[in-house]
Amino acid sequence: MNRPIVETCLSPALLHLFDTEHTIVVIIDIFRATSTITTALANGAREVIPVADVNECITLKSLHPGYITAGERDGKVAPGLEYGNSPFEYPPAFIKDKTLALTTTNGTKLLHMVENADQIIIGSFLNLDAVSSYLIRQNKKVLLACAAWKDRVNKEDSLYAGAVATQLQEHFTIACDSTRLCMDLYEQSRRAPSLLDFLRDSNHYRRLSSFGLEKDMEFCTTPNQYQVVPRYNGHAIVTETIPPV
Amino acid sequence: MNRPIVETCLSPALLHLFDTEHTIVVIIDIFRATSTITTALANGAREVIPVADVNECITLKSLHPGYITAGERDGKVAPGLEYGNSPFEYPPAFIKDKTLALTTTNGTKLLHMVENADQIIIGSFLNLDAVSSYLIRQNKKVLLACAAWKDRVNKEDSLYAGAVATQLQEHFTIACDSTRLCMDLYEQSRRAPSLLDFLRDSNHYRRLSSFGLEKDMEFCTTPNQYQVVPRYNGHAIVTETIPPV
Numbered sequence: 001m002n003r004p005i006v007e008t009c010l011s012p013a014l015l016h017l018f019d020t021e022h023t024i025v026v027i028i029d030i031f032r033a034t035s036t037i038t039t040a041l042a043n044g045a046r047e048v049i050p051v052a053d054v055n056e057c058i059t060l061k062s063l064h065p066g067y068i069t070a071g072e073r074d075g076k077v078a079p080g081l082e083y084g085n086s087p088f089e090y091p092p093a094f095i096k097d098k099t100l101a102l103t104t105t106n107g108t109k110l111l112h113m114v115e116n117a118d119q120i121i122i123g124s125f126l127n128l129d130a131v132s133s134y135l136i137r138q139n140k141k142v143l144l145a146c147a148a149w150k151d152r153v154n155k156e157d158s159l160y161a162g163a164v165a166t167q168l169q170e171h172f173t174i175a176c177d178s179t180r181l182c183m184d185l186y187e188q189s190r191r192a193p194s195l196l197d198f199l200r201d202s203n204h205y206r207r208l209s210s211f212g213l214e215k216d217m218e219f220c221t222t223p224n225q226y227q228v229v230p231r232y233n234g235h236a237i238v239t240e241t242i243p244p245v
Numbered sequence: 246m247n248r249p250i251v252e253t254c255l256s257p258a259l260l261h262l263f264d265t266e267h268t269i270v271v272i273i274d275i276f277r278a279t280s281t282i283t284t285a286l287a288n289g290a291r292e293v294i295p296v297a298d299v300n301e302c303i304t305l306k307s308l309h310p311g312y313i314t315a316g317e318r319d320g321k322v323a324p325g326l327e328y329g330n331s332p333f334e335y336p337p338a339f340i341k342d343k344t345l346a347l348t349t350t351n352g353t354k355l356l357h358m359v360e361n362a363d364q365i366i367i368g369s370f371l372n373l374d375a376v377s378s379y380l381i382r383q384n385k386k387v388l389l390a391c392a393a394w395k396d397r398v399n400k401e402d403s404l405y406a407g408a409v410a411t412q413l414q415e416h417f418t419i420a421c422d423s424t425r426l427c428m429d430l431y432e433q434s435r436r437a438p439s440l441l442d443f444l445r446d447s448n449h450y451r452r453l454s455s456f457g458l459e460k461d462m463e464f465c466t467t468p469n470q471y472q473v474v475p476r477y478n479g480h481a482i483v484t485e486t487i488p489p490v
Contacts, residue, residue, distance in 0.1 A: 010255065010398060013258055013261075013262070014256060014258055014259070014396065017258070017396055017397055150262075151259065151262055152259075152262055152421065152422070152423070153255060153259070153421075153422055153423045153426065154422045155422040155425055155426065158422070174446075176397065176398075176448065177397070177398055177399045177400040177403070177447050178397070178398045180400055180446060180447065181398065181400065181403055181426055181430055184429060184430050184433040185426055185429050185430070187433060188429040188432060201419075201425060202425065203421065204422075
């Protein structure tokens with residue numbers, strides 16, 4: 001019984017409770033940062049630079065005119081930036097070999113809060129199996145870190161944590177009740193017609209619907225569109241080169 | 246649609262995210278503070294004074310020799326105190342008309358953190374229906390506040406929040422995803438033979454079992470043993486006098 005443990009942090013405001021040393025931290029921001037990062041890299045982006053705020057994004061653009069800057073505030077492209085936080089904005093023909101400088105309210109903030117982790121990777125339903133397989137092969141302690149919404153626990157990130165933990169459970173020790181809550185949530189979701197349907201009763205679904213972003217949410221809850229495992233190298237998020245099994 | 250809202254705070258470390266003004270806050274510490282407080286008051290205790298630490302408990306005793314002091318550390322009566330945190334220690338013959346000065350690791354701490362609430366009441370499975378009926382009759386905004394375990398989200402407090410929210414849902418607006426998570430957890434628990442059985446896979450169950458406290462947990466997960474609604478009056482927790490319907 002020498003299994004590594006898996007824990008879940010439901011909100012950035014709880015991150016201080018977890019020791020991230022020797023740990024692979026999975027950043028989760030389903031609607032929509034980590035789904036968009038996964039899509040951009042799967043579609044050939046060279047790298048995605050997670051940026052703390054809009055001004056830093058604008059500064060980066062002035063230093064690197066080839067960068068694509070992106071970020072939203074209240075469902076619209078933030079003033080001074082070029083693109084938004086929708087995965088549909090980054091098809092291969094547009095994003096291939098480009099650098100995307102992306103700022104978001106929750107996901108980027110959480111990523112910058114994590115210190116001393118062994119690795120930081122990016123999880124979304126779009127690369128669910130790829131992330132789980134990668135974690136199983138790495139065989140190290142895991143923290144599933146939900147970006148939440150302004151520190152408030154949210155349903156879609158918790159649901160994804162539950163989906164990953166469910167896939168890991170035969171190889172890992174479930175070490176905290178937050179993980180068990182998420183797994184029970186995921187189990188409940190299986191009784192719904194679809195993940196999206198299950199998430200209709202959630203704060204973020206209502207907020208994003210009011211911005212007309214139903215199609216984004218439908219895509220972000222479609223499992224296994226991509227095989228990439230995005231990994232943060234301390235500066236940018238790049239596609240992890242996965243060694244052959 | 247002028248229903249009051251119900252929200253859930255999964256950990257004291259998230260309490261700052263909630264506005265408790267004009268709100269009835271339900272303190273939840275199933276294993277075992279709020280179960281023991283409910284039991285003591287149902288069994289006729291005059292009041293339960295929630296005390297921040299062991300030393301303050303000892304000081305209170307020196308000022309009021311008639312007080313009963315109680316508190317545990319690691320499953321044993323804390324040095325300097327007289328009784329523990331088990332509901333079985335407070336039968337009517339012992340506790341009737343007495344004042345209990347109780348210190349606990351999580352529940353007491355959370356109660357002292359709540360500011361500006363309209364009311365603070367004490368919830369446990371032992372008085373589940375009484376609490377829900379009271380909240381429905383009051384018709385005010387509700388915050389279900391889980392004491393958790395050293396700020397870590399726990400399964401038993403979340404489960405109770407889900408049970409209350411499920412009873413409230415026809416009369417309240419479910420206003421946050423934490424509440425939805427707890428309700429889904431409670432829904433999952435209905436597939437288990439008992440609440441205790443559902444909670445066997447939790448950190449606190451394992452910890453308290455290792456102290457031989459299985460019987461305590463069995464009692465603490467038995468719904469509706471008592472009709473009392475304990476309410477904090479700013480100094481002590483007393484039995485709320487419930488007006489006739």
